[in-house]
Amino acid sequence: MKIGIARLWHEANSFAAGTVSLDHFEGREYARGAEAAEQFRGTTVETGGALEWADRTGAQLVFSRLAASAPGGPVEQGVLDALIDEIVEDPVFGDVDGIYLSMHGSCIGTNDPSPETTLVTRLRERFPDLPISASFDMHCIPTDEMCAALDGATVYREYPHTDMPQAAIRALNLLEDLIKRGTRGRVMLTCCDLILPSFNMRTDEPGPMTEIENLACRLEEEQANAGMPLAIYPYASFAYADVPAANSGVMVSMNTRDDPAALQAAKNVGCCMVKEMTARKTRFRPDLPSAASLLEQAPWQDGRRWAILEPSDNPMSGGNGDTTGLLSAALAADLPEGTVFAFIADPAAVEDAQRAGMGATLTLDLGGRQDSRFGASVRVRAVVEMLTDGKFVNSGPMEHGIAVNLGPTALLRVGPLRIIVTSRVYSPNDPGYFHLHGIEATEIPLLLAKAKNHIRASFGRSFDAFAQVETPGPAMADITQLPFCHIPAARVELET
Template sequence: MRIGVARLWHEANSFSVCETTLAQFQAREWCRGEAAAGLYRGTATEAGGALSWADARGDVELVFSRCASAAPAGPVDQAVLDCITREIAEDPALEGIDGLYLSLHGACIGTVDPDPETTLVAALRARFPDLPIAASFDMHACIAPELVERLDAATVYRTYPHVDMAEAAIDALDMLATIIDGKRKTRVLLRVIDKILPSFNMRTDGPGPMRDIETEAQTGGVATSADAPILAAYPFASFAYADVPQANAGVLVTCEDESRGTALAEHVVRAMQANQARFQPDLPTAEALLASRPWAAGERVAILEPSDNPLSGGIGDTPGLFAAALEAELPEGCVFAFFCDPETVAKAHEAGVGATLDLSLGGRLDAWFGTPLRVEAEVLCLTDGRFRNEDAMERGMPVDLGRTALLRVARLRVIVTTGCQSPNDAAYFRLHGIDIDHVPLLLAKAKNHFRAAFGSRFDVIRSCETLGPAMADVSRLPFRAVSRERFNLKNQRDT
């Protein structure tokens, strides 16, 4: 069995001023063929899962076309997307394959095309009208009906933090192989709830609404044996900062029997509607949270600033939490992670360890979220920004932050990077000579994925609200294509 593999993974925040270019893809994942197999083997990623699945079967050859992934940011340069689409859709290496697996995010946006993933799948379906095609998606996908109707099977991450990327690929490939082996005829059903579920209260590593919805979704199970009918339901929440018409939460059901698939989809939709109000965020301001001094009892505390979380399309530049920290009475040994500021990193490298610099931090990209802060900083450490993830999420994947610097500003050790990526792995801090297990207070531009590595390392993890491209109060963001009603999460019985 020969199965083609291609990947387009990017989550675009419509309110980020940082356009995604080819350089961002090349810095994260830009590979094909044997180079792709070498990069992904042994990693906790979709492609890593595909490789382990093929190895376990022993009767499968994977053919890697273009695999492209960039860290979440603003919309992608359209020329880059057009290049990726052509390269995959016209790839001669895909001739003669028995099926195709696509690793997609579902929330990619181009500077011109608002739905490039549908464009890609449409081009592939035009080339391969009868080929079985399966895809996996992020939980925060924005999935259009035009995309779904061109697929034969689909999966979505079931965990948040997303520690089941490999499993999402394996489940998709199990269904794809069953379709190929048994010449089965399946279809993918899409049902939406006309709401967008914000991700602040969406964790599945403990009690919560998304965990309850996932339990309901798995009522029908996933059948992959040769004689069992395929029936699999995967809810998705959409992405709250994608200003595109297809932004809508719902469920994907892959089925052979449409009546059974429809019944399961409607069951999951009812569960989502019943739980939607539980997703409404209610975060304290940074000033109020710091003023409460949650570390006062001696507990180790992490305070997160999700409004500027890079994995939600944050820009690593908003000054809200940092400004509040400079005014607070912090304990010794605190760490602030991070600012993305290539110019400051360059100045620190030029000056060297031990130098003292007068700097402006934050507010350099978009003054609407706050103005720069003048500080005096001592250069503590300089790095090349390279490490390999060691914790649960994307374990084994190499990371390149570009050159970085660790500065001391008042009582804070401040990490400043060239690239904009979330501080979600212990190796990120070890790179800078920081033992995260001995930090009394960490201030981080991060969100729920942070907990995959640090959920058991801190006694208290709290989030605060500041101005930023991924703030909880979406009413302050200038949506045009998405109705405000999709953010009204009151249950009917509450209205």
């Protein structure tokens, strides 16, 4: 088999400040051809899974453009148009047996509300009979047009998303089956007419999404035993993508397009899954204390090591790393010595710290520069403890082996608090983030982090207790405070 691969991976928050340009992709994942095999072999992203699959099956992989950016605002339309044109028109697909697409599913362009739909439908126009499969993030926003153009689809089953390679392998298995059968498949989309917020969505512990994923796997096994194999993948949508198609639901893939019995089975499974997802909707709703109220209680005084998370500005939800709600509350609290705040993205503050030099004391205004809607800058008198180039390689289970560049960084000390200040926005979800700054995460008495769920992949056992707090930000729990324009009001009400 000869399989063509392309990747367009970005999660867009409609309420983030600014847009995403080409340099955001170039700074994270931007490769093609033989370079991809070198760069991603052994990593725990989808391309690493595809390479593992090819080693096992003996398939030949040919790589078109692989482009992935950290979550952020909408992508500049010209950048998207160029990426999609490059993939759709790529001559590398000229003699392949099938195409695998690695997509997030919640990308938004400054003009196009569903670039992934545009990519898939244009590929289908070029290759009307070629099997095409795709893998998606759990927080994707598939459309009817996208599913009609695909032959198979998979979705991450784990949150934190530590199964990215497995999602690719499952999508490639679907593709392999279709190629061997000499046929095309079908993806059926069934929607819940609600959006499931992700605060209570982790699958590494008992909870509503764990139950939903277990149900999907159980139904898959039952259908296979009945001689009707289906690939059943629930998805949650992305609460901060203000587009009409935003909706949770399930994608069911069949290895046939026209078998009435398979179609009916897929419809029945879709209805069953949606019913069960809807029945659990209230269990996804977050009830978060304010940062100030929780820090006033000083929960760390119980002797446990705490991690207090600020999901409203979580970069993996499109946050800018710039809001100051949790930082302001921290500076007003009686913190234990050695508390770490990770992080504030403020390149101007890093430059000031670099000019001052290691050991210098200076006054800085931190945060609130990119986006003042969610709070003003905070003034601190700080000591520069460390300066770095911001480069490390992920060593934890999520996106293992991927090189990270935070841009120049500074570690500042304000009383008992150490503050990591970066030039670029990137979630503090990996041990390397802290090792870079001379910090061993397992020794932090209190961690304050702009993060939500993914941080637990690396640090779930490093802290005795976790809490999430509400602060103003582009990914805040109280979405009624965000200026939605396109998502139907009824669906927003269901979420809140």
